[in-house]
Amino acid sequence: MATNQVIATDVEAPIQIRGYVLSRHGYDMAGSLCLGYWLWTAEGAIYWEVPEQEVICFLPAASAAEAQQALVDQEGWRLQPLPLTDFSQQPVLGLYCRSLTGFYRCREKLQAAHIPLMEEDVRPQERFLMERGIRAGIEVRGSWRRNADGSLCLISQHARKADVQPELRLLSLDIETTMDARHIYSIALQMADRSVVLMQREETPRPVNVDPGLQIEWFDSSRAMLEAMQDYFQRWDPDAIIGWSVVGFDLKVLARACEQERIPLRWGRGMQEVHLRESRTTNHYFVDWPGRVVLDGIDTLRGATWQFESFALNEVARELLGREKLIEDPDQRGEEITRLFRHDPWALAAYNLEDCRLVSDIFDHAKLMPYLIARADLTGLSLDRVGGxxxxxxxxxxxxxxxxxYVAPVYASGDATVDSPxxxxxxxxxxxxxxxxxxxxxxxxxxxxxxxxxxxxxxxxxxxxxxxxxxxxxxxxxxxxxxxxxxxxxxxxxxxxxxxxxxxxxxxxxxxxxxxxxxxxxxxxxxxxxxxxxxxxxxxxxxxxxxxxxxxxxxxxxxxxxxxxxxxxxxxxxxxxxxxxxxxxxxxxxxxxxxxxxxxxxxxxxxxxxxxxxxxxxxxxxxxxxPTIRGSQEGSKKRYAGLVSKGSEHKLVFKGLESVRSDWTPFARRIQRELYERVFLNQPYRNWLRQQVDDLLGGRCDAELVYRKRLRRPLDAYQKNVPPHVQAARKMREHRRQQGLPERYERGSSVEYVLTLHGPEALGLTTAPLDYELYIERQLKPVVDSILTFVNDGYDKSLAPQADLFYDLDKTQD
Missing domain, CATH: 3.90.1600.10 (B family DNA polymerase, palm domain)
Structure with missing residues (x-):
């Protein structure tokens, strides 16, 4: 196992290291379980190995004979009585296995024999740390061993918790591809004050208006570009890789490209190989990267309870940083990236690198690394375990x-028969x-x-x-x-x-x-x-x-x-x-x-x-x-609005109402905020409301009439009930197919659409005028009536032509 820096030369000499756990591994070596940990230290990353360990789980002592029979043809295991009981106060045995492979076989045999197992899912590399109270900071006492390749690793079974505050080196990664992601145009890498864009095409002269700090390396083959990226991983030696959908898109595409070129994914420290896997149940991708952690900006923000109307990089950067991507329109982005690659690669490189910088700046602005480090120190979870x-x-x-x-019970075996609201x-x-x-x-x-x-x-x-x-x-x-x-x-x-x-x-x-x-x-x-x-x-x-x-x-x-x-x-x-x-x-x-x-x-x-x-x-x-429940006199729940005043300053607070719900249009949300403020402050609102309707019907509010809703399922999974955003997305899909363009929407995508006289249509593919009357009925009237009903007024009263004949409210309202 190679180290970032050789911090000791006397092999076998005892040493004490204080570090921070970056990655945890369990593997078999010569038929025995070894635990491996990459540690950040102030002097550089080191690899720590704990040899000759055992995998352990528990089973009822009453099942001893059945277990022995089930495992009769297996090797490398033992059952040991322990001073522990299960939650039924019955004694348990420890099943100890010398290797992971042997443990998996034993577990499969016992489960097939319907013998209950306890804590069988706890990974040995986690159990070793948790039983010693180690969460992330650690102190290890051991000695160095020189491996066959000349690298050093720390050998020890002695460790204890320590207070360590790491200063991690982050590398921001982003790639640009063809629209079908089958071909990689460029790879941008940015870390602290250094950056580079790797591009697969012929070199072109630097334009005079290009940032002099923009560095491009040109490659005549995909293989050469991918090998250069791997070389940068080793030379720059980051502790963490950050990006936007970095695992589910960037790394997945890069791994597929390396597989096609038959390039091993030796991106880890010590040239260890990286492994990507896809969850069978969620279709999410996970990465095991020895010596480094991979942090997705979207998942990390959500884990830290940040909320945005959209987690698209452009939207988050605009809200947090006041900046945007260099190519903003998602409808034109794919075609524009291809055009730039062919005709202006320097502009493509600038766009690619700016995405890296946006991610880095978001991590810095939102203080995501201090949050993750604090969370790991508190829970023992690895930095890249956002949920959990x-x-x-x-x-x-x-x-x-x-x-x-006691040992923990069989998974989810507690009482489920009683009520728990x-x-x-x-x-x-x-x-x-x-x-x-x-x-x-x-x-x-x-x-x-x-x-x-x-x-x-x-x-x-x-x-x-x-x-x-x-x-x-x-x-x-x-x-x-x-x-x-x-x-x-x-x-x-x-x-x-x-x-x-x-x-x-x-x-x-x-x-x-x-x-x-x-x-x-x-x-x-x-x-x-x-x-x-x-x-x-x-x-x-x-x-x-x-x-x-x-x-x-x-x-x-x-x-x-x-x-x-x-x-x-x-x-x-x-x-x-x-x-x-x-x-x-x-x-x-x-x-x-x-x-x-x-x-x-x-x-x-x-x-x-x-x-x-x-x-x-x-x-x-x-x-x-x-408010009331719409169409009812019954009071609503989890929905309200209030005005907070401090001196001459006022702040509106909305909970669960249209102004804070992304499935309502910006127009409806703005109307609600402004109308509520006028009513709360006893200001006139009728003439203002009439003007808003005039602006709507006159087409002056079209930019605010866009709905945005996420696809919870694949498009074809909507059968009985086909909501408007799905109708709009299907129309767009058919249009793109006719143009020979790839699919744009998948599960999890946000669909932006408008209501037209031809029904819901995706933004950028409108074939008919907007249906303003439908917007009034579905968007304007509900938010207006939600508050005016409490002042003996309403949309129809305020806007009816003959309102002044029957209501005297205008004398005080306007």
Missing amino acids: SAAAFDYLYLPRLHRKG GGFVMNSRPGLYDHVLVLDFKSLYPSIIRTFLIDPYALVEGLSGAHPDSERVDGFNQASFWRQEPILPALVAECWQARDQAKRDGNIPLATAIKIIMNAFYGVLGSPLCRFFDRRLSGSITLRGHQILQDSQAWFQRQGYEVIYGDTDSLFVHLHGHHSEEQACARGRELAAAINDWWRDRLLTEFNLASHLEIQFEVHYRRFLM
Whole structure:
């Protein structure tokens, strides 16, 4: 295994290394399991090998004879009694296998014999770290070994966790191809202050107006270009590869091209080979890149809870950076890239490299690397594991569970027979209100776990019959939790304290990472796809949340306040009468403090529990609208709008309404924002609204009449119900086929379309005038009536020609 820098020359000399885990590997060597880890260090990347390990999983001790019979023709395994039990309090055996290959064969044999296995999916390279409490930072004591190729690797079985903050080197990668992605025009690489574009074509003279820093290397064959890229990977030696759809497009296309040229993917450190695989269930691609991590910008932003109307690179760059791609129009991009390749390759290189720079700048602007590093330090997950809440739970929970004398249950074997509803949503009281306070329970579900001691281990002990009632806390769905040292509440407490400290330190990425992980704990317990799924656990969280919100509502009503809405962890309290901003906010803080005291006293008296529930005063809405369900008098849920005022400044907040929904047109969203602001501020709106209709009918709002909706399925999968965006996409597909152009839409693509007199048509392929009357009926009237009905007005009243004969509102409105 080659290293980036030779940092030791005395082979066999003992050494101590502090590093950060980049990639983790398990493989067989000479019939024995070896674990391998690439570590970032301040002096350069090194490879650490842990030889002669065993793969382990667990099975019931009662199945020993059956297991031995099932494995009679296998070698390299042993069953060992352990001081551990399963969740049924029955003893278990450890199945130890000398090699991965042998383990896979044994696992297949045992599963075929219907012998239940526990923790059989935990990878040995993960188990080695998690059982030692190592998450990402690490300290290794060992010695160097020189391999046959002359490279060095660190050999050791001794490691412990360490606080290491890596300074990772990022390489941004982007490729340009033909429209069918069968031929690669160019490959752009950008890292810190260096960049290059590799292009397969004859060299052309540098134009005078080209950036002097733009470097192009020209190649007469695809093979030469791909080999040069591989050489750059080794010479520049990045720690991470970043890009936009970098795995699902760029790397997939590059790997296919290398396969056609019979070039091994030796892109990893030490010239190790990279492996791409496709998920059979999701069609997503994953990459195993020794010594480096691959980070997709879209997945990373989503994992860090960023929200955009579209995650297209151009849209995200425009919103975050105020910049755009050099070729913007998606309808013309493919043809323009081909034209540039043939006639202006320097412009194509500039476009290719700018995409790399946009990705790098987005990572920097959104602080994605500090977020990922903080997340890895917290959970033990590798940097490129963007999702993985269940895996993070396992990483943190399993070692603690083993130390309590238990192994995890058979996958998703918990009680699924009882009810476990979702979050509580109160029936709303529709209306237009003055002065509404929102009080929000801080991290409600984690605080319930912490307060009421909800925990898989505590549930097993609580239901065991081994402990008196005084040592148990009753949950819901016949759950009972042992009070003594539960695991999950302690984990939540650690996360909570770390998050508070991160906030005090101004470390927003770390605070965000901790919040995401804490909120995922409930999901892990409530998902039938997770190891610790059990509705006695999830129900004890959600049903307790229902109780807390309902009892809190009753408390507010006893104080003389009306609660007009409640949702999962928030209560909306109406203050009657007139209040200044300062008075309303002061009252909100007083109410929060009073109800927190009430909960503290109640939980101590009734349950002998310390309360970790904390309700906070969140915001004061000077004006607030709780709408009705469209076409009904019933109040809506998860949909509202409010006006926040500070001095002369005003801010509109929308939740679930058209102005924050991407399936409504920009026109409808703008109308809603401006109309609501006028009504909230008691400003005239009728003449303004008439002008908007005139502009619409006069064609002056056409640019705002574009719908955008994502395809959830392949186009041909829509059969019985064919929504407008699918109709538009099919028309575009047929047009492109007639032009000999490749498919443009696939599952996950966003379709931009308009409503015409010939029906929905994709943007760029409109054959008929826009259907303005349909836009008025579907887009304008619903948003107008959603608020005007509460001021005894509406679209028809405001815009009817004879309105002034019957309504005197214009005297005050305009």
